[in-house]
Amino acid sequence: MTTPTVAFSVWxxxxxxxxxxxxxxWLGWHATQAGKIFIAAIAALGLxxxxxxxxxxxGIPWIAPLSQDxxxxxxxxxxxxxxxxxxxxxxRHIFKSGL
Numbered sequence: 001m002t003t004p005t006v007a008f009s010v011w012x013x014x015x016x017x018x019x020x021x022x023x024x025x026w027l028g029w030h031a032t033q034a035g036k037i038f039i040a041a042i043a044a045l046g047l048x049x050x051x052x053x054x055x056x057x058x059g060i061p062w063i064a065p066l067s068q069d070x071x072x073x074x075x076x077x078x079x080x081x082x083x084x085x086x087x088x089x090x091x092r093h094i095f096k097s098g099l
Contacts, residue, residue: 006071014073015080017064020048028085029092037089041081048077 027040049066056065066072 006073010071011073011076013064014076017048017052017077017080019051020044020064020077020081021084023047024081024084025088028088031085031089034089037082037085040085040089041078044081044085045074045077048081 021044024040024044027043028037031037031040048064049072052062052064052066055062056067
């Protein structure tokens with residue numbers, strides 16, 4: 001088994017990117033069908049990567065910066081987007097049903 005080249009703390013920051021979380025929760029909350037969770041996750045992933053890239057290029061310190069020599073950790077960000085959108089989707093349906 002090979003040792004990972006990226007520290008676990010970097011993986012965690014990629015999963016807890018505030019822009020990713022905000023967009024995934026917003027779109028997941030407004031999803032009317034469970035299948036739209038994946039659409040919300042893809043949109044959150046795209047917007048988060050774009051915003052992180054712009055913030056990094058502007059030199060603004062950020063939790064999950066993107067650079068040419070650093071990893072993007074797309075699988076981590078994609079899974080996190082699905083999880084955050086699914087949590088928001090479930091929370092909305094729980095609150096609507098009054099449980």
